[in-house]
Amino acid sequence: MSEPRTPLLHDISYGVISLGSTAIWSVLTSWLLYFYLPPDGDPLVPAAVFSAIMLGVRVVGALVITPIGYLSDRTHTRWGRRLPYMALSGLPMLLLFVLLWTPPVAGASVWNAVYLLLTFTLYSIAYSIYQIPYVALMPEIAVTDPHRVRLAAWNSGFLLVGMIVSGLAGPLIERLGYVWTAIIYAAIAFPTLYGPITVLRERTERATSPPRLSFRESIATVLRNPAFRILTGAGILYWSTTALIPAALPYIATEICRLSTADTMVFYIPAILASLACYPVVTWLSDRQGKWRVFSGSLIASAVVFPGLMLISDSIPISLKAQGIIWVTLQAIASAGVTMLPPAFGAEITDDDAKRTGERREGAYYATWGLFDQLVNGIAAATLPLLLLLGSSRSDPHGPLGVRMVGLVCGLFMVIAFLIFQRYPFRGRVNSARQRQIARGIPE
Numbered sequence: 342m343s344e345p346r347t348p349l350l351h352d353i354s355y356g357v358i359s360l361g362s363t364a365i366w367s368v369l370t371s372w373l374l375y376f377y378l379p380p381d382g383d384p385l386v387p388a389a390v391f392s393a394i395m396l397g398v399r400v401v402g403a404l405v406i407t408p409i410g411y412l413s414d415r416t417h418t419r420w421g422r423r424l425p426y427m428a429l430s431g432l433p434m435l436l437l438f439v440l441l442w443t444p445p446v447a448g449a450s451v452w453n454a455v456y457l458l459l460t461f462t463l464y465s466i467a468y469s470i471y472q473i474p475y476v477a478l479m480p481e482i483a484v485t486d487p488h489r490v491r492l493a494a495w496n497s498g499f500l501l502v503g504m505i506v507s508g509l510a511g512p513l514i515e516r517l518g519y520v521w522t523a524i525i526y527a528a529i530a531f532p533t534l535y536g537p538i539t540v541l542r543e544r545t546e547r548a549t550s551p552p553r554l555s556f557r558e559s560i561a562t563v564l565r566n567p568a569f570r571i572l573t574g575a576g577i578l579y580w581s582t583t584a585l586i587p588a589a590l591p592y593i594a595t596e597i598c599r600l601s602t603a604d605t606m607v608f609y610i611p612a613i614l615a616s617l618a619c620y621p622v623v624t625w626l627s628d629r630q631g632k633w634r635v636f637s638g639s640l641i642a643s644a645v646v647f648p649g650l651m652l653i654s655d656s657i658p659i660s661l662k663a664q665g666i667i668w669v670t671l672q673a674i675a676s677a678g679v680t681m682l683p684p685a686f687g688a689e690i691t692d693d694d695a696k697r698t699g700e701r702r703e704g705a706y707y708a709t710w711g712l713f714d715q716l717v718n719g720i721a722a723a724t725l726p727l728l729l730l731l732g733s734s735r736s737d738p739h740g741p742l743g744v745r746m747v748g749l750v751c752g753l754f755m756v757i758a759f760l761i762f763q764r765y766p767f768r769g770r771v772n773s774a775r776q777r778q779i780a781r782g783i784p785e
Contacts (some may be wrong), residue, residue: 350599351433354537355482356495358475361533363503365438365526366468370587370718371605376442376519377457378726380596386454388730392566392723394458399503399719400753402421402465403712406473407560411706413474414559414701421543422704423474430470435527438466442519465715467695471534471738473711477703480688489685490627495683508609512589515603559705567691569706571681571765573713578758579640580714580752582647584721586672589747592729596664597653610665612673619677630683633768637759639678640660644755646675650748666747679755689767702722 366644377385388396409426416422440460444453479496513661527711542638563569594605626635649671653664691703728750731743 350540351482352492352495354540355478355492356499356542357494357497357533358537360503360506361467361474362475362500363478363500364506364560365435365530367504367507367587368523368526368715369438369441370584371507371590372510372514372519373441374588374725375591380592383511384449385446386449386457388726390454391457392726394454394461396719397458398461398725399715400467402469402715404720405466405707405714406469406711406715407708409470410704410706410711411559412704413477414704414709416423422476423543424538424541426474428535428538430467431531434464434467434471435530435534435762437467438529439520439523440464442523446722448658451522462520469711469715472634473704473708476684476687476711477707478541478543479684480691480701480703482541483688484692486498486632486685487628488688490624490632490682490689493681494624495617496684498620500680501616504609505613508606508613511605513604525656530665534748559702562694563702563705563709565688566694568766569709572686573710573756575762576683576710577713577717578754578761579643579715581678581721581754582643582676585725585747585751587745588721588725590669592741592744593650593747596744597650600662600665604662607662608665608669609775610679612669615670616673616677616680618777619674620681623678623681627682627685631768632685633762633765634742635681637679637762639657639676639682640755640762642675643672643679644752647748647752651745653745662700674715674785686765686767692765 374391374706377391378388409668413422413426416425418425420428437460441464444450444456446452459614478487483492507526508520510526513525516577545558550755590608591605592602593601594608595602598604600607623635623639646668649668653661653668655661657664687707688703691701691706694706725747729743731746
């Protein structure tokens with residue numbers, strides 16, 4: 342099957358969606374724990390209750406994700422299979438994001454816990470209804486490996502821009518408070534979530550085969566796929582790091598590097614700029630060495646860098662702020678391949694599945710990955726407050742030991758992910774010349 346030349350605007354439109362969704366998600370993961378469990382104030386909910394809520398919400402979200410993917414695979418409208426879900430869920434997601442920062446009671450209260458549970462559950466469902474069809478679009482937009490890596494680079498680049506935007510939350514919170522900050526971010530995200538829907542077009546010819554597998558058979562086939570299991574096994578571990586590090590960053594800034602809440606922003610910008618600079622390199626290396634080698638190298642490099650958080654101290658003759666910036670920058674460089682390449686691997690796996698089953702089931706695959714991602718994020722969100730019990734503040738007997746342990750735990754996760762990923766079956770180098778011929782419609 343040949344791939345028509347996709348306008349640059351089409352690729353950019355796909356990527357820009359990640360700017361808005363990442364901005365609000367990063368604000369949530371970085372500040373929700375800090376908002377409900379301030380280190381120097383009274384918690385709005387007890388730490389153990391907060392952990393239970395985070396885990397419970399992820400479990401509920403996981404239960405609805407796979408039906409969303411299955412239904413989107415089988416939805417047929419004149420707008421395609423995925424876009425209608427995105428159009429219906431974007432606005433409710435943004436409204437619920439704002440409501441998360443408006444608990445009913447100013448101090449600790451059981452009503453705050455009930456409110457957080459209900460609001461975050463609804464937000465998580467709306468987010469899944471938007472996000473699963475969105476990520477399932479990639480194999481339909483790009484059919485060659487170089488194009489998919491390029492599309493993943495656009496997606497990851499805008500994702501990092503979204504993180505830069507989310508890094509401004511600290512100063513905004515100090516000046517305007519949490520609620521107005523949430524409103525501002527929702528207003529920023531709205532055009533990035535809805536504007537691209539008017540530009541993106543799905544490949545309807547990719548879904549012409551009539552569905553044969555039931556919901557249970559579809560998910561069972563996904564779970565039996567060896568490549569899926571290996572990528573997911575590694576993914577569970579690197580997803581954990583992407584959940585733990587952003588949530589711990591305000592604590593790293595304020596308790597390890599002894600900065601203000603607003604200064605958290607200085608850690609986002611150099612790290613994100615470093616990642617953006619690395620993405621063209623990752624694209625170039627993937628085209629020549631194969632994305633498997635680049636991804637494996639990124640995993641092991643991250644395993645080396647993450648534990649460096651334990652080393653930040655007054656005994657090193659540079660400022661704590663500079664040490665923190667160096668650490669987050671090296672972390673961003675090391676993990677650039679890990680953050681950028683998974684969508685291209687996912688498209689590769691769904692193509693293989695389509696050859697074996699005769700169905701295009703991107704939604705089922707990306708929904709199942711989303712299920713595991715939800716569970717991992719829930720476990721990480723539940724684990725971090727418990728990890729912080731080892732010491733989360735300079736006023737604690739052990740100091741911020743729990744915050745420092747985040748780097749060591751993430752490094753261990755990356756080592757295990759590297760070992761798992763060595764069994765990934767599609768590890769051959771990309772034949773870039775042949776892929777470019779396919780893109781131009783030149784037969785073998």
